[in-house]
Amino acid sequence: MARNRFDVDENLETPFNIKHLLRAGVYIGRHKKKMILSLLYSAISAACALVGPLLIQRAIDVAVPEKNIGELVLLSVLMLVSIILSILFARARSKYMIVVGQEIIYDIRKDLFEHLQKLSFQFYDDRPHGKILTRVINYVNSVSDALSNGIINFVLEIFNLILIAIFMFACDVKLALIVMAGVPLFLVLVLLIKPAQRRAWQDVSNKSSNLNAYLHESLDGMKITQAFTREEENAGIYDKLNKNCYKTWMKAQYTSNLVWYSVDNISTWVVGAMYLVGLMMLGPQVQIGTLIAISSYAWRFWQPILNLANLYNTFINAVAYLERIFEMIDEPVTVDDAPDASELPPIQGNVTFENVTFSYDGAVNILENFNLQVRAGESIALVGPTGAGKTTVVNLISRFYNINSGRLLLDGHDIAGVTLHSLRSQMGIMLQDSFIFSGTIMDNIRYGRLDATDEEVIAAAKTVRAHEFISEMEDGYYTQVNERGSRLSQGQKQLVAFARTLLSDPKILVLDEATSSIDAKTERLLQEGLQALLKGRTSFIIAHRLSTIKNCDRILYISNKGIAEMGTHEELLRQEGNYYHLYTAQLES
Numbered sequence: 282m283a284r285n286r287f288d289v290d291e292n293l294e295t296p297f298n299i300k301h302l303l304r305a306g307v308y309i310g311r312h313k314k315k316m317i318l319s320l321l322y323s324a325i326s327a328a329c330a331l332v333g334p335l336l337i338q339r340a341i342d343v344a345v346p347e348k349n350i351g352e353l354v355l356l357s358v359l360m361l362v363s364i365i366l367s368i369l370f371a372r373a374r375s376k377y378m379i380v381v382g383q384e385i386i387y388d389i390r391k392d393l394f395e396h397l398q399k400l401s402f403q404f405y406d407d408r409p410h411g412k413i414l415t416r417v418i419n420y421v422n423s424v425s426d427a428l429s430n431g432i433i434n435f436v437l438e439i440f441n442l443i444l445i446a447i448f449m450f451a452c453d454v455k456l457a458l459i460v461m462a463g464v465p466l467f468l469v470l471v472l473l474i475k476p477a478q479r480r481a482w483q484d485v486s487n488k489s490s491n492l493n494a495y496l497h498e499s500l501d502g503m504k505i506t507q508a509f510t511r512e513e514e515n516a517g518i519y520d521k522l523n524k525n526c527y528k529t530w531m532k533a534q535y536t537s538n539l540v541w542y543s544v545d546n547i548s549t550w551v552v553g554a555m556y557l558v559g560l561m562m563l564g565p566q567v568q569i570g571t572l573i574a575i576s577s578y579a580w581r582f583w584q585p586i587l588n589l590a591n592l593y594n595t596f597i598n599a600v601a602y603l604e605r606i607f608e609m610i611d612e613p614v615t616v617d618d619a620p621d622a623s624e625l626p627p628i629q630g631n632v633t634f635e636n637v638t639f640s641y642d643g644a645v646n647i648l649e650n651f652n653l654q655v656r657a658g659e660s661i662a663l664v665g666p667t668g669a670g671k672t673t674v675v676n677l678i679s680r681f682y683n684i685n686s687g688r689l690l691l692d693g694h695d696i697a698g699v700t701l702h703s704l705r706s707q708m709g710i711m712l713q714d715s716f717i718f719s720g721t722i723m724d725n726i727r728y729g730r731l732d733a734t735d736e737e738v739i740a741a742a743k744t745v746r747a748h749e750f751i752s753e754m755e756d757g758y759y760t761q762v763n764e765r766g767s768r769l770s771q772g773q774k775q776l777v778a779f780a781r782t783l784l785s786d787p788k789i790l791v792l793d794e795a796t797s798s799i800d801a802k803t804e805r806l807l808q809e810g811l812q813a814l815l816k817g818r819t820s821f822i823i824a825h826r827l828s829t830i831k832n833c834d835r836i837l838y839i840s841n842k843g844i845a846e847m848g849t850h851e852e853l854l855r856q857e858g859n860y861y862h863l864y865t866a867q868l869e870s
């Protein structure tokens with residue numbers, strides 16, 4: 282999935298590739314039994330429905346002239362039974378198909394989500410989340426119908442077509458040939474219209490994917506939109522994307538209608554021709570019952586053809602969607618366990634950067650030959666100008682990104698050679714934007730250690746001074762909070778996140794601007810809790826407010842792709858370098 286934006290169409294313009302349909306066979310194969318049963322039920326239903334005209338023919342041509350009441354009653358009963366059976370089997374089939382369709386959706390979504398959770402930060406950095414949602418929801422929905430109903434219908438319509446042709450020829454060969462004469466003409470028309478039709482439907486999915494991407498982005502940024510009164514401009518952008526959806530939909534509908542009109546016209550002409558010839562031949566050659574029966578088959582004969590034309594379109598689109606879905610399932614997990622990865626044993630917390638070079642885009646290095654040795658239990662502060670690479674340094678310790686060269690060691694173990702789970706489960710990370718999930722506050726604190734007791738959760742909250750405000754909420758720890766914690770203040774969110782991190786009892790702690798939204802009074806209180814939290818753990822603290830990191834064992838001033846200055850607060854002040862200037866500037870302000 283290439284780097285993309287809400288105003289850039291995804292490229293769906295790939296030739297029909299049967300490979301994707303075959304691969305989708307894995308999902309269909311799991312429901313083989315139900316599919317076969319559905320097919321059987323469909324076939325029985327179709328065969329029952331086709332018996333009707335033959336019964337009518339028999340009634341008109343034989344039973345009525347012979348005034349055979351017994352046979353007429355029998356034919357009526359048979360007609361009724363055939364209709365009832367046809368309906369019952371059709372119902373049973375559609376019940377199975379609904380189940381299969383939903384199971385296929387379930388399976389594909391499960392695989393997609395499991396894979397999405399493994400994909401690296403880089404993947405999410407590069408893509409609008411609305412487009413990922415479109416793949417997981419819209420594309421999977423469309424594909425599931427093609428894979429369940431589509432395949433069954435395809436087989437069924439072919440079966441129907443053959444059966445109707447047989448019934449027609451059984452009635453009258455010459456008239457049947459007239460009805461079939463329209464088929465080659467229809468095929469030519471379809472071949473002419475199809476490419477445009479396919480492009481038109483692909484346009485529809487592109488435009489609705491763009492709309493979703495923009496909608497998602499807008500919902501995320503709604504507060505900023507309102508703060509900057511950008512509603513009108515955004516409504517304009519949305520309107521444009523919305524109109525694109527409308528226009529492409531209308532165009533696609535128009536091209537699809539062309540096929541329908543073609544079938545309608547051709548079928549009317551050939552059936553008309555068949556009536557004409559049939560009426561001219563009426564008499565000993567063609568009886569009235571035969572003409573009625575064959576005309577009924579003739580109308581039915583064109584329905585499966587129309588359905589097959591539509592199915593062709595469904596498959597073409599499904600293959601394009603499948604390609605996008607498989608592309609996402611195949612998206613390489615760039616940050617993954619090495620094949621021979623070992624479990625990182627419980628660590629002390631020694632961290633070593635050995636000549637680490639890192640770049641996000643492969644072009645510009647953010648860190649170059651970065652070297653650092655941190656002893657277990659040490660607290661390290663990272664300061665420096667915006668964009669210098671402080672967050673990057675701490676992101677690398679958790680291996681959210683792979684380094685380009687060099688080594689990163691924890692207690693002497695190269696993090697590239699250990700499992701991500703054993704590595705990250707020993708890390709505690711707190712970011713400035715403390716994400717709160719929907720659920721209770723208790724759930725949120727327990728997020729990183731599901732087996733923690735309520736008492737442990739409360740103890741963690743007390744340590745980080747979160748207990749007081751939580752207790753004041755209407756349901757205390759069981760108060761429901763919304764996704765992103767919209768009913769909590771920024772500072773309260775950070776305190777909850779602190780408790781969450783403390784509870785997970787990490788050996789290495791990363792606090793990235795974690796106390797920026799906490800007021801000075803709470804922070805003083807928190808500092809006490811923080812001291813308890815930091816005790817016995819290696820910690821990396823990024824803070825722009827230098828008063829919060831003065832007491833760290835070492836302060837690193839990051840700039841120019843590496844460490845420009847390093848030492849204790851006092852040592853750095855004595856150097857009168859960058860840190861000194863930064864600190865005195867903050868004191869003055």
Ligand SMILES: Nc1ncnc2c1ncn2[C@@H]1O[C@H](COP(=O)(O)OP(=O)(O)OP(=O)(O)O)[C@@H](O)[C@H]1O
Nearest residue numbers: 406641642647665666667668669670671672673674
């Ligand atoms: N996901 C990303 N993809 C590409 N470039 C990135 C990405 N994240 C950060 N960068 C770039 O890497 C550089 C370092 O970013 P980083 O976030 O580490 O800086 P920082 O020192 O933590 O900044 P701040 O103090 O503003 O938080 C910046 O120039 C930034 O533009």
